[in-house]
Amino acid sequence: MTETASDIAHDDAAAASDATKTVALVMETDLDAAIDTVWRAITDPALVARWLLPGGMAAEAGAAFNLDGGAALGTIDCTVIESDPPRRLAYRWQKAATETEPALDTVVRFDLAARPEGGTRLKLAHEGFVVAADRPVDAVAPAEEEMIVLLPMAALMRRRIARRRRPAAFSHGAMPTLMRLAA
Amino acid sequence: MFMIEADIFRALADPTRRAVFERLASGEMSVSALKARFSVSQPAISQHLAALKAAGLVAERREGRFSYYRVAPEGLAPLVDWIDRYRAFWPERIDRLKDVLKGLEP
Numbered sequence: 001m002t003e004t005a006s007d008i009a010h011d012d013a014a015a016a017s018d019a020t021k022t023v024a025l026v027m028e029t030d031l032d033a034a035i036d037t038v039w040r041a042i043t044d045p046a047l048v049a050r051w052l053l054p055g056g057m058a059a060e061a062g063a064a065f066n067l068d069g070g071a072a073l074g075t076i077d078c079t080v081i082e083s084d085p086p087r088r089l090a091y092r093w094q095k096a097a098t099e100t101e102p103a104l105d106t107v108v109r110f111d112l113a114a115r116p117e118g119g120t121r122l123k124l125a126h127e128g129f130v131v132a133a134d135r136p137v138d139a140v141a142p143a144e145e146e147m148i149v150l151l152p153m154a155a156l157m158r159r160r161i162a163r164r165r166r167p168a169a170f171s172h173g174a175m176p177t178l179m180r181l182a183a
Numbered sequence: 184m185f186m187i188e189a190d191i192f193r194a195l196a197d198p199t200r201r202a203v204f205e206r207l208a209s210g211e212m213s214v215s216a217l218k219a220r221f222s223v224s225q226p227a228i229s230q231h232l233a234a235l236k237a238a239g240l241v242a243e244r245r246e247g248r249f250s251y252y253r254v255a256p257e258g259l260a261p262l263v264d265w266i267d268r269y270r271a272f273w274p275e276r277i278d279r280l281k282d283v284l285k286g287l288e289p
Contacts, residue, residue, distance in 0.1 A: 023266070025266065025269055025270055025273060027273055027274065027277065029277055031280070031281060031284055032281070032284065032285070033284040033287065037284060037287050038284065040287070041280060041283055041284055041287065042280075047283055047287075050279070050283050051276055051279035051280040051282070051283045052276055052279075052280075072268060072272075073268065073272070102265075104265050106265075122277075124273060124277070126269055126273065129265055129266045129269075131266060
């Protein structure tokens with residue numbers, strides 16, 4: 001194999017544009033609670049501490065707070081970028097780099113919609129992960145939905161079987177929890 | 184903020200460069216020894232090594248007229264995969280949210 005300097009320069013130029021891509025984790029699920037109750041659960045600091053992470057929480061655009069992600073996730077700096085009670089809440093989810101971990105500069109979005117049959121549809125999107133351009137995704141959805149779907153259908157099927165002891169979720173025709181990777 | 188990570192992906196995107204990096208993972212080598220392994224020109228090898236060094240993936244040691252390269256063990260640290268952590272994190276948290284909601288609804 002021979003390779004000239006100009007070949008290498010060309011490869012660099014090509015690789016620079018597509019070496020990484022930005023993707024999101026997208027999750028949709030139905031909750032057995034009214035939309036106002038869900039809004040309270042995702043914005044009241046005491047409630048948020050019980051299911052998400054301890055620290056603070058705010059629901060006014062521009063407000064900043066921290067979440068304590070422990071050893072695995074570190075301290076997360078959050079700033080509210082959108083708040084439209086009780087439907088939309090979005091905040092930056094950032095973490096400074098450490099000696100062993102890269103910085104994280106992402107956005108978490110909650111979209112809530114009351115379901116006609118009762119309960120609330122939650123769409124959760126965690127956007128802004130930078131991954132290798134050749135990282136596999138399951139499927140590419142229409143551009144206006146800005147979504148590429150990654151993985152874990154097999155894992156999800158196992159999850160649902162394990163959770164059958166909750167028949168109420170099924171009798172409502174509730175949507176199973178889906179988590180997708182989007183770009 | 185993602186520049187370091189992007190640099191690493193870019194440096195390893197080239198197959199020859201990735202092979203050079205993998206070869207160095209087995210131990211320190213001189214440029215001429217690497218050249219013999221890969222049958223590419225010395226300038227090409229030097230350019231690959233320079234790119235790997237710029238991305239923090241390899242370290243250089245000079246001894247007289249000779250340069251030796253080895254893998255920088257901390258070089259791949261920026262590739263910690265946040266996505267995998269959060270893919271496990273969110274479904275578990277949403278389960279907890281459902282439990283919290285159960286306590287709030289009549």
